[in-house]
Amino acid sequence: MSTTISDFSAALDKLDPTGKNWLTFQRRFTIAVRQKDAWSHFDGSTPHPAPADPAKPTKDENAAIATWEKTENLALYLLSQKLPDVTFTKHHRKGTTAAIWAAIVKEFTDKSILLRANLRTSFLNLRYKSGVDLHSEFDRVRVAYEELLNADVDISDAEYASLIINFVPSELSTFISQLSATAKLTARMQALSTAQSPAAVSSGSSSTVLSSEKPVLDAETLMELALEEWLRRQEDKGKGKAKDTGVAASVLSSEKPKKGKGKGKGKEK
Known part of the structure; x- marks a missing residue:
């Protein structure tokens, strides 16, 4: 068991009293x-060892107690x-690490109920940050989405897809x-065509309504399409700048130097 805590101190931030990072x-x-081999003192799976005869603990029992107390102090x-x-x-x-940790988990889990609602709204x-690479911005969305899932916050597929449409820059949003x-x-037309087919009519199937909770293009597909279009437009901008620079250089190089006024003329007598 490692008792070095320098790496532990740098590994994570402190718990925020508001619970926002719980x-x-x-x-x-x-x-x-x-990693410090001390988790059993947090989940309570390693209770304090008790000697068979408290008045006469054996050597092994004393050693077990000493080991437990050492790990408990570390925890x-x-x-x-x-x-x-x-x-x-x-x-x-509250006493032991397990008792303290259990109380902390309860307190901050209760706080997280309100925080989950705030997470959903946030x-x-x-929205996309202007001028930032769209790849990294979509990664930010994915991380936030995973945090919602880990917090047991419900976001439907339709809501996720709608967010992507609203998230990207306005020109990409329209696209x-x-x-x-x-x-x-297209999906509706296909559904209608299927419903009106002889096989569907004979079987009595008449479901033509698409589920509002299942978008035809899911969030990941929309992100892929937006990225492709964003990259294409970035390339077009680059080509436009290169073309403008080339035209300007061509114009400058084609201009002939003008002769100075009055040079090469003789004086009139």
Whole structure:
């Protein structure tokens, strides 16, 4: 078991007292503590060893108790390093690391209920940052989406797809919105054609309505289409600049130097 904590201290930020980083903190803290072989003191799976005869503990029992207390002290130290003062002061009297951790999990899980609602609203209001690479911006959307899933926040496929249309720059939004509308119309026509086929009529099938929760073009497809169009437009801009520079250079090189006025003329007598 490693007791070095320098790497642990730099591995993750402290828990924010508002709980805004609770989900990320809980995951990263758990990983870091497991690396220190101390997680069993957080989940309570390693209770304090008790000698068969408290009045006469054996040598092995004393050794087991000493080992447990050493790991317990390490666990408490690791926890104290990452808690805000107000949280540590509130819970440190609960005794063992497992009891303190259980109380913290309950408190911040309750706080996260409200935070999940805020996460959902923030996600649906995400917008592209002007001038930033669209690849990295879509990565930002994907990370936010995964955070929602990890927080058990429900986002339908239709909402996710709608976000992408609203997220991208206005000119790209119009482009992928038109593609989405065309794909939806095509799907509706195909559904109507299928429903009106002899086989469908004889079987009594008449379902022609597309599910509003299942877009024809999902979010990932819309991102791919937007990226392709964005790259094409970026290339066109680059070609336009190169062409403008070439034309300007051609014009400058074709101009002949003008002769100075009065030069080469003799004086009139």
